[in-house]
Amino acid sequence: xxxxxxxxxxxxxxxxxxxxxxxxxxxxxxxxxxxxxxxxxxxxxxxxxxxxxxxxxxxxxxxxxxxxxxxxxxxxxxxxxxxxxxxxxxxxxxxxxxxxxxxxxxxxxxxxxxxxxxxxxxxxxxxxxxxxxxxxxxxxxxxxxxxxxxxxxxxxxxxxxxxxxxxxxxxxxxxxxxxxxxxxxxxxxxxxxxxxxxxxxxxxxxxxxxxxxxxxxxxxxxxxxxxxxxxxxxxxxxxxxxxxxxxxxxxxxxxx
Amino acid sequence: xxxxxxxxxxxxxxxxxxxxxxxxxxxxxxxxxxxxxxxxxxxxxxxxxxxxxxxxxxxxxxxxxxxxxxxxxxxxxxxxxxxxxxxxxxxxxxxxxxxxxxxxxxxxxxxxxxxxxxxxxxxxxxxxxxxxxxxxxxxxxxxxxxxxxxxxxxxxxxxxxxxxxxxxxxxxxxxxxxxxxxxxxxxxxxxxxxxxxxxxxxxxxxxxxxxxxxxxxxxxxxxxxxxxxxxxxxxxxxxxxxxxxxxxxxxxxxxxxxxxxxxxxxxxxxxxxxxxxxxxxxxxxxxxxxxxxxxxxxxxxxxxxxxxxxxxxxxxxxxxxxxxxxxxxxxxxxxxxxxxxxxxxxxxxxxxxxxxxxxxxxxxxxxxxxxxxxxxxxxxxxxxxxxxxxxxxxxxxxxxxxxxxxxxxxxxxxxxxxxxxxxxxxxxxxxxxxxxxxxxxxxxxxxxxxxxxxxxxxxxxxxxxxxxxxxxxxxxxxxxxxxxxxxxxxxxxxxxxxxxxxxxxxxxxxxxxxxxxxxxxxxxxxxxxxxxxxx
Numbered sequence: 168x169x170x171x172x173x174x175x176x177x178x179x180x181x182x183x184x185x186x187x188x189x190x191x192x193x194x195x196x197x198x199x200x201x202x203x204x205x206x207x208x209x210x211x212x213x214x215x216x217x218x219x220x221x222x223x224x225x226x227x228x229x230x231x232x233x234x235x236x237x238x239x240x241x242x243x244x245x246x247x248x249x250x251x252x253x254x255x256x257x258x259x260x261x262x263x264x265x266x267x268x269x270x271x272x273x274x275x276x277x278x279x280x281x282x283x284x285x286x287x288x289x290x291x292x293x294x295x296x297x298x299x300x301x302x303x304x305x306x307x308x309x310x311x312x313x314x315x316x317x318x319x320x321x322x323x324x325x326x327x328x329x330x331x332x333x334x335x336x337x338x339x340x341x342x343x344x345x346x347x348x349x350x351x352x353x354x355x356x357x358x359x360x361x362x363x364x365x366x367x368x369x370x371x372x373x374x375x376x377x378x379x380x381x382x383x384x385x386x387x388x389x390x391x392x393x394x395x396x397x398x399x400x401x402x403x404x405x406x407x408x409x410x411x412x413x414x415x416x417x418x419x420x421x422x423x
Numbered sequence: 424x425x426x427x428x429x430x431x432x433x434x435x436x437x438x439x440x441x442x443x444x445x446x447x448x449x450x451x452x453x454x455x456x457x458x459x460x461x462x463x464x465x466x467x468x469x470x471x472x473x474x475x476x477x478x479x480x481x482x483x484x485x486x487x488x489x490x491x492x493x494x495x496x497x498x499x500x501x502x503x504x505x506x507x508x509x510x511x512x513x514x515x516x517x518x519x520x521x522x523x524x525x526x527x528x529x530x531x532x533x534x535x536x537x538x539x540x541x542x543x544x545x546x547x548x549x550x551x552x553x554x555x556x557x558x559x560x561x562x563x564x565x566x567x568x569x570x571x572x573x574x575x576x577x578x579x580x581x582x583x584x585x586x587x588x589x590x591x592x593x594x595x596x597x598x599x600x601x602x603x604x605x606x607x608x609x610x611x612x613x614x615x616x617x618x619x620x621x622x623x624x625x626x627x628x629x630x631x632x633x634x635x636x637x638x639x640x641x642x643x644x645x646x647x648x649x650x651x652x653x654x655x656x657x658x659x660x661x662x663x664x665x666x667x668x669x670x671x672x673x674x675x676x677x678x679x680x681x682x683x684x685x686x687x688x689x690x691x692x693x694x695x696x697x698x699x700x701x702x703x704x705x706x707x708x709x710x711x712x713x714x715x716x717x718x719x720x721x722x723x724x725x726x727x728x729x730x731x732x733x734x735x736x737x738x739x740x741x742x743x744x745x746x747x748x749x750x751x752x753x754x755x756x757x758x759x760x761x762x763x764x765x766x767x768x769x770x771x772x773x774x775x776x777x778x779x780x781x782x783x784x785x786x787x788x789x790x791x792x793x794x795x796x797x798x799x800x801x802x803x804x805x806x807x808x809x810x811x812x813x814x815x816x817x818x819x820x821x822x823x824x825x826x827x828x829x830x831x832x833x834x835x836x837x838x839x840x841x842x843x844x845x846x847x848x849x850x851x852x853x854x855x856x857x858x859x860x861x862x863x864x865x866x867x868x869x870x871x872x873x874x875x876x877x878x879x880x881x882x883x884x885x886x887x888x889x890x891x892x893x894x895x896x897x898x899x900x901x902x903x904x905x906x907x908x909x910x911x912x913x914x915x916x917x918x919x920x921x922x923x924x925x926x927x928x929x930x931x932x933x934x935x936x937x938x939x940x941x942x943x944x945x946x947x948x949x950x951x952x953x954x955x956x957x958x
């Protein structure tokens with residue numbers, strides 16, 4: 168396992184794209200959060216969730232860890248490298264686990280930086296948008312237990328999205344189609360939820376990976392959430408586990 | 424030797440044109456012989472239709488009022504639930520209209536003129552909570568901008584009948600309006616004790632003319648209306664109505680207006696001497712939210728009428744209606760994502776496999792190759808989008824109707840525009856992401872960028888609100904979705920014209936022009952880079 172981990176780590180580390188993607192994930196996440204925080208203007212005294220607003224960037228930023236995870240395995244199929252890899256490491260579950268650990272680790276580091284950047288941006292910019300104690304809103308601070316939960320949960324969310332994407336790519340084996348499938352699985356259910364009425368909407372929001380997983384970001388009005396924060400992250404974890412499991416089974420059953 | 428190399432079956436009089444034809448044919452062969460792409464494109468159309476069905480099926484009209492069930496949040500729906508939609512009248516040109524008002528009328532036989540002085544116009548706005556039926560118990564003073572009081576002529580009091588009316592309004596001055604969509608301004612200014620207004624409506628055959636006056640002596644003609652087929656005996660009378668105000672809440676607060684009419688004189692032959700008071704379109708089955716049914720009484724020589732409702736185009740969210748395209752757009756996004764994947768791969772796979780070098784060896788005119796690819800994928804995507812919409816639009820309307828939803832009436836022309844527009848939307852997006860693929864040359868980055876740029880603005884637009892949302896649907900590629908717009912904007916109604924309510928900021932084809940500009944930009948950049956870079 169250690170050798171498999173090291174081999175996968177070397178492959179990931181020595182690709183120029185890995186560094187750029189991780190940097191891009193951080194910049195995109197923090198950038199979108201900053202743009203939203205700068206553009207928002209709040210007049211009402213209730214109904215806003217400053218922490219969730221500060222973490223808006225995750226919404227778009229999650230695509231990049233997803234792409235990184237997809238590339239980790241689909242590019243091996245694209246270039247034929249997978250055959251070399253499997254010759255060197257015939258235990259395919261171990262190989263997938265090694266890839267998963269590496270992708271998760273890198274996403275975790277980038278996610279921590281991105282979430283910290285988002286919270287900082289929220290702390291600095293949101294008071295200017297009318298979300299300050301004078302208007303009845305607490306400043307974004309990691310010392311609040313709910314904000315801490317949202318921050319930690321967002322990092323875990325990014326890691327789980329990456330693992331889900333890795334599983335999908337292991338099943339699909341093609342870069343383009345995998346990315347299409349991952350983006351569709353992430354983004355289509357929330358749009359569909361907007362288009363239909365209750366109770367279908369609520370059920371969709373409870374089982375879709377993105378809407379359920381992002382429930383972790385809410386810090387106010389938790390009763391109106393379709394699913395409780397940690398339970399929602401659990402739904403996403405189930406998606407990630409299922410896709411890795413199916414991916415692993417197929418990896419084992421199919422010829423490369 | 425040289426003469427035997429060219430196939431004899433090809434005409435040779437225009438070698439350049441001939442060349443492009445064969446490039447086109449080779450690109451078409453490449454597309455149709457990759458099984459995965461064909462499956463993908465068919466799947467795009469099937470997904471679009473399937474999701475149209477799901478969305479239509481998931482929209483049950485009806486709702487719940489009353490107090491929320493115990494143990495649920497304060498914003499939860501109530502326990503008194505119903506299905507089906509209330510009655511929405513249809514106007515003389517087939518459009519959905521609001522036709523709710525208080526009328527005091529006297530049938531007129533033949534030609535005649537009714538004159539009245541409006542001496543006051545005041546109003547009340549509902550302030551009560553959302554979960555109880557509006558009544559006069561919770562109100563505050565306030566006059567809606569489009570509160571209306573004046574003289575109206577109509578062949579019938581059935582809702583949706585043709586009409587013409589001269590009226591004083593809350594803050595839009597004197598107006599001459601007929602048949603729900605036509606509007607001409609007269610004297611400006613509000614009705615006050617010091618500035619009452621005189622109104623006059625004249626009927627001559629099928630022609631109706633509206634006049635206003637500040638003093639009752641010098642009259643200005645504001646406009647005329649020709650209501651073809653007006654019967655000899657018409658209903659002529661005073662009316663008052665007051666529309667829902669969206670000033671304070673996005674769901675709207677019903678209002679009521681009260682007007683005092685003085686010096687009411689009829690020149691003409693009344694069928695009977697009895698003046699009758701009607702409340703039109705304010706029943707429990709009528710969709711327009713009203714603040715009571717109004718009233719009419721006669722203190723001295725004056726008439727005092729109170730009314731609630733509107734005489735104008737029906738708007739969302741009041742009508743709560745769906746449109747021919749409201750269940751289609753989600754399916755289109757799903758089809759868009761699949762099309763983006765296929766269109767990108769159409770060129771990035773050539774780079775990955777090195778086939779692009781063979782392609783450019785066979786056809787050194789790289790622009791021709793790109794144009795041929797764009798033409799092939801564009802036409803195919805158009806067919807996919809148009810076919811999916813041609814099935815999806817009637818299917819969606821059928822399912823919505825079956826679920827008890829109100830669907831705004833649409834003309835065949837509008838449906839054809841939505842179907843063709845969906846095809847063009849998919850075609851332009853396919854061409855743009857193909858160019859993106861030629862620029863980036865890598866599937867991963869091209870598809871991610873393609874989805875983020877061409878599909879996600881629509882998602883973000885749904886989640887944002889107000890001006891940010893409108894901005895997204897004006898300048899980003901999501902503007903292409905404006906082609907799905909069905910509901911007409913109305914300047915005579917105050918309403919929240921948001922995407923969620925079915926109102927798109929741009930005219931249908933203007934939205935496609937914006938998308939076209941993005942596609943042209945991408946294609947131009949791709950051509951430039953293709954010619955400068957090695958393959």
